[in-house]
Amino acid sequence: MIRNFSEFLGNSENIKFLIDKIITKTIPNAFLFYGPEGIGKRNLSFVIAASLNCLNRSKDSAEPCGECVNCKRIFNNSFPDVTFITRDEDRTTISIEQVRNLKKEAYRTLYEGLYKIFIIDDTKELKDSANALLKLIEEPPDNTLFILLTSNLMKQLPTILSRCQVLKFQKLSRTEIESFLKTTDPKLLEDERIINFLAGGSPGEIIKLSSSYIKLIEESVINSIGYVRENSYYQILKETNKITSPTPKKLPFLREDKIEDDNIKENKATIKNSREFLLNWFLIMQMLLRDLVFFMKKYPDNLMFFKHLNNNEMDKLIKGTDLDKLLQLILKIEEFRSAVEKNANRELIFLNFVIEMKSIFT
Ligand SMILES: [Zn+2]
Structure with a gap:
């Protein structure tokens, strides 16, 4: 604060x-x-x-x-x-x-x-x-x-x-983001996408989703970092299958016993196919990375989607990471998302993403 x-x-x-x-x-x-x-x-x-x-x-x-x-x-x-x-x-x-x-x-x-x-x-x-x-x-x-x-x-x-x-009050302006990047990672100043993202991401796309659906994806995204850190490759492969099956019956990285059954059922009905699910999953992962960047640079007020996490939880997530790599991953996800949109092999995309994560969350 x-x-x-x-x-x-x-x-x-x-x-x-x-x-x-x-x-x-x-x-x-x-x-x-x-x-x-x-x-x-x-x-x-x-x-x-x-x-x-x-x-x-x-x-x-x-x-x-x-x-x-x-x-x-x-x-x-x-x-x-x-x-x-x-x-x-x-x-x-x-x-x-x-x-x-x-x-x-x-x-x-x-x-x-x-x-x-x-x-x-x-x-x-x-x-x-x-x-x-x-x-x-x-x-x-x-x-x-x-x-x-x-x-x-x-x-x-x-x-x-x-x-x-x-x-x-307005979201951060372009100039404000630029001066923020000057002190953090000047070489990204040229990148239009990162500026847009730091300025507030694409909340419009997220607002369309129901809040309990967002909550499930948020939890899944956070858990995925834990799995990657623990090197649970078997677990990750199992989770990848969930993400890439035509209609995910189980949601990846979620301890379903922790969530009320109704919630799961309701959200399974919302998930029409795994393509759409993976797109949303990546989007929310980008939001998490964005918030981690601001948290790392001690601007906790600019957190947007993960401000409900306390300092300890955020500290745990950023442990051992590096600002430059977090920003780079935000951009890489953009590429993964567009590959998903073009119907590329989702399993491959997701595994590639896990490899990228592995180099950041050690
Ligand atoms: Zn005083």
Whole structure:
């Protein structure tokens, strides 16, 4: 997790704007940050909260120290004056009860902090909770800041929008990716495909898939690295058969006992043929490699698809790998994918891929 403004990659205009608001003490009642998932809106909210509550911050800087008791507790999400609210899993938005509780919290005096912050995550469709929230944002108690996070601005009521300072966050721009590559692997600067990939891959293609299907492939992709590392060639051959049979009956690299049966059944029905499956498998493998690159370079906020993995899990995956090789493999998969599209022998393609993996994941 990034703990100060200067470490953020991308969206530099917004970062500058926020720093200025903090230094000049012109913080509005509410911010609404919108933009795609996985670009650090949530993390940034915690940096703002730390900045406004830091005990060591100098007047001419917005950077929280990261060391004082307030900073530490805020970054652990255990500070009583900074509240993070997200919708319950079975709901599409935060509930009216959550807003009512929030109201109670907002009107009590500060516990230990200097500024009360409410970070409201994933406010896609506020519906009935919108009015309650609106009143609160209109007449907030002193030293209170609401930060609403959303990936979809269209669904926000105009009345909410008009009362928030709205900041749009974007995926990394081309220039940002280029300056990232300059510090990592300048020879890839010429490669259009790698730039596109690092900028966000092809989420469009992935969004079309169901989330439980993606979850299965994700798990399979992660497990495959373990198999390659363990040199379980017999296992890999067995798994290759699964991938290349006309309609995969079993999914490769998955411990099926770990996944609920319904899930497997439902997804087997989704997999029409192994060609399509392998294409998706490669795509998600590319996403994993992409995220590993950013994790390795200490930009955890730019993780897109594997941000649910914790640091230990990510460390395990990158152990012994090398940045250059990871980037090269992303490109090679592109070639493998186009070979699959052209109906080349899938078994051969997959075995070739395993050999490539073997040279990276040792
Ligand atoms: Zn501090």
